[in-house]
Amino acid sequence: MKKYTYTEKKDTRSGFGAGLAELGRTNPNVVALCADLIGSLKMNEFIDENPERFFQIGIAEANMMGIAAGLTIGGKIPFTGTFANFSTGRVYDQIRQSIAYSNKNVKICASHAGLTLGEDGATHQILEDIGLMKMLPGMVVINTCDYNQTKAATIAIADYKGPVYLRFGRPSVPVFTPEDQVFEIGKAINLTNGSDVTIVATGHLVWEALKASEILLERGISAEVINIHTIKPLDKNSILKSVKKTGCLVSAEEHNHLGGLGESISRILSLEHPTPQEFVATNDTFGESGTPAQLMEKYGLNADSIVKKVEKVLKRKK
């Protein structure tokens, strides 16, 4: 089994900032908007280098989404930046009408997604945003797993024409994907080959899935870990190919099981290849204050939880 290591930890939001800065140098149509969270979104480099292409909107997310939609009409490619909570639920109707239904080329870039925002608690954590965004017709939904992947995704979505929701987070997490990767929207990445169980993970749970696969290997269980960075459109062929080999699947995400990646996978499995599945996700609950590690443990979103769900799903396998 391929073993993954890392030499440093970085936050995925910094990957967004680096990708945006690079776009600022390479694509004159890229513009950025922020609702009073420049530092949190790591947008400083882009702003320093392209002040005329940056719009500080103030604490007015609804206005930000509308202005972004308007900017596309003049040929611009707007990247909006704020927390995931304020990028989705707060402005759902603005995104729905002015961006998704109007098919505007807006990139909604959302940091501090999920529980790992930490101490600010449930008002700022969001565990429903993937569901909200994937339900919008035409919306691409991406959740990246480390610094390099977030940077690559940020650069890639500028070349895609249409609305995109890009979700990333706050804490420093292992950097384990290659620096020079090409990010293909809608294309899953097979991280390990395995024969007993398929683990499909997105976002911060991808590293946890890799850790889980090593624990499982010690117990003689061979896990195939797939990184789904694009939740919509979902790479169903990669998932089906794997479960036809392994016969069971665990999905893992930092999100409510209602509306998340796991649900999208269940639909594919039930339609095309019914397979036992277990979910590593939050159980229809809000979060709370705490450190990211404490929260991920309490809400069952770490490698240990994945291992437990794998043992459970293996028992259901015929």
Added chain:
Amino acid sequence: MLELQELTTQVRRDILRMVHKVNSGHPGGSLGCAEFLVVLYNKIMDRKDCFEMNGHGEDLFFLSNGHISPVFYSVLARAGYFDVNELNTFRLLNSRLQGHPTTHEGLPGIRIASGSLGQGLSVAIGAAEAKKLNNDSKVIYSLHGDGELQEGQNWEAIMYASAKNIDNIIATIDLNGKQIDGATDDVLPMGSIKNKFESFGWIVVEINNGNNIQDIINGMEKAKSLTNNKKPVCVLLKTMMGNGVDFMMHTHAWHGKAPNDDQLKSALAQNPETVGDY
């Protein structure tokens, strides 16, 4: 002038026939804004005949109160963006003329979906910012209902536009004083809209008879002359909901109600055919 008046009468007929055919739609606000949109598209805006979404090098218009789609569709068709006979498909299944305007069906002349209220000014500001980035000196026009100003997003946008010196935008408020549940002063009194815009740093131009073609021309020419002055421009357009049809005026009853056969006959008789029915 005579031409614009005749075109307005024809647009009124279009509105009435469109909503009557499908027994739904919003004739009241549409009739109230007929003169304004006819003047805007045929006298004020510097626009290209051929529709391109990006609108480079031309003035653009955004309708925020999308429910007055009948007047918008009629004026667009009569301006040549699509065949006037397509007005016959208003609100029908598989039509490009949806109940509220949308880009989704690819209807030429429409650049954003609207209907859920309060979003159009932000979009118009974004388009104005893009024009500035593109060194495009043309102007952005927008239209909003007065009741629509109860939506908070407007005030985010109003605050932003003056703070950021968006001076290539002319936002018009249709002051007909009415909304679905009654008079705006009864539903949620907003005080002086003029004072509000001025205190937010906008230049305000008032058109006291928003159903008089010459007054509209004068007011909009004045508004245009006030652009490029570091401040956004607001036009307060006082209109009569249901204008041109006696039984639809002086009431909010026709905000979202279609005339029956007899009422249509009476309404059309008050607005004889001019440039030709679709």
